[in-house]
Amino acid sequence: MPPLALYIHWPFCVSKCPYCDFNSHVREAVDQARWCDALLADMAHEAALTAGRQVGSIFFGGGTPSLMPPATVAALIAAADRHWGLAPDCEITLEANPSSVEAARFADIAAAGVNRVSLGLQALDDAALAFLGRAHSVAEGLAALDTAQAAFARVSFDLIYALPGQPIAAWEAELARALAFGTEHLSLYQLTIEPGTRFATLAAKGDLVIPDADAAADLFETTRSMTRAAGLPAYEVSNHARPGAESRHNLTYWRYADYAGIGPGAHGRRGGLATQRRRKPENWLAAVDRNGHGIEAEDALDPGTRATEALLMGLRLAEGVELTAIAGAVDERAVALLAKQGLLVRDGTHLRATDAGMPVLEAILREIALT
Structure with missing residues (x-):
């Protein structure tokens, strides 16, 4: 049986970014001992339902898990x-603010067992x-990047582009600096x-206007061209890596394999079931105290829904999605036309999107998905 991926959600941030729709919350104080105990209890409940699976990756997301x-x-x-046993090469990622x-x-986080960090730089320009x-x-941010590269075997960082009024030349310069x-x-x-x-x-x-579709497409194509030339080709719509350095945890999602999600608002896929934890931190915490877990819903997914989800996730990858996983989920005439x-x-x-198809992937999915 393939290894399981484990996602652990830490919902707290120092402040809420204006673009962020993740399940993140600002609180004056956090009872750290209580939260640790609750996450351990939520994990134990999930582990009892997935016995016999080894964990191949762990991802601490948020929120800001570097505040843990x-x-x-x-x-x-x-x-x-x-609970599960970790694979010998288990990838353990933690998202961090710089x-x-x-x-x-x-x-100390590296000493705790984390071997990969994802750093939220977001921009290389103070404005x-x-x-x-x-x-x-x-x-x-760059000082934090230096510290991360010294502490962790594997380092990734995020940047956001296609900002209002951002010319291609400015993004080219920023990306060239990032690649260096x-x-x-x-x-x-x-x-x-x-x-x-x-x-x-x-x-x-x-009061806020982002680049139109044509300008965004030009920026997207510039991004893919520059990363490919630097030896970090796109393996997913927004993710670029040296061959072999792809995020194994995120590949579990995109390849539609099973993963366990614990903590507030965490989703999971377990043997054809979609699991969802309570979203608000206080509600999740109360549910763990009451029930021993934070689950709000467990829904059985019919074959058609699973095939559609596999399509929506898998077509994001450069490798595409396995045809057997999406049987009955696509309009074959629309696929042939595209x-x-x-x-x-x-x-x-x-089935995969071409280089020309990737910039319009959302439109492609609307055309070919039957549900």
Whole structure:
């Protein structure tokens, strides 16, 4: 049986970024001991339902998991090993903000067992960082990157592009600088306006305008060309890595394999069931105290729904999605038409988007998905 991926959600942040729609919350105080115990209990419940599976990857996401005490990180990794057993090459990733306070914890977090860090730099320009609501400066972010590269075997960092008024030349210069740092993996996201965020409010008033589709497509193609030339080709819409350095945890999602999700708002896929934990931290905590777990819903997924989910996730990958996984989920006539237009290709056992298709992937999925 393939290894299981384990996702652990830490919901707290120092502040809420205006573009962020993740399950993140600002609290004046956090009872660290209580939260550690609750996460351990939620994990134990999930482990009892997935006995016999080895864990191949762990991902601490958020929120800002670099705010977790390293002792809590160590306790959760040790518990996962007790419950499931960790694969010898288990990838253990933690998302981190590049503040000096959090960077000071990197050595202890590495000692706790984390072997890969994903650093939220987001921009290499102080004005852009201020626009994005980030608390760190470029200098602080680069110092944190140096610390991360010294502490962890594997390092990735995020950048956001397609900002209002951002010319291609400015993004080319920023990306060239990013590629020169020598990390094995980059996550490069176009700014999108997500419902319920402060940016969505500004956009509705006309006070925030992001690049139009044509400009965004030019930026996307520039990004893929530069990363490919640097030896970090895109293996997913927004993720770029040296061959062999792809995020194994995220590949579990995109290849639609099973994963366990614990902590507030965490989702999971377990043997044809979709699991979801309670989203609000206080509600999740109360549910764990009451029930021994934070599960809000467990829904059985019929074969058609699973095939559609496999399509939506798998077509994001450069390798595409296995045809056997999406049987009955696609409109074959639409696939044939888009293939003639050079946007899709059947490549052996997979259906994949071409380089021309990737910038319009969302439109392709709307055309070919039957449900």
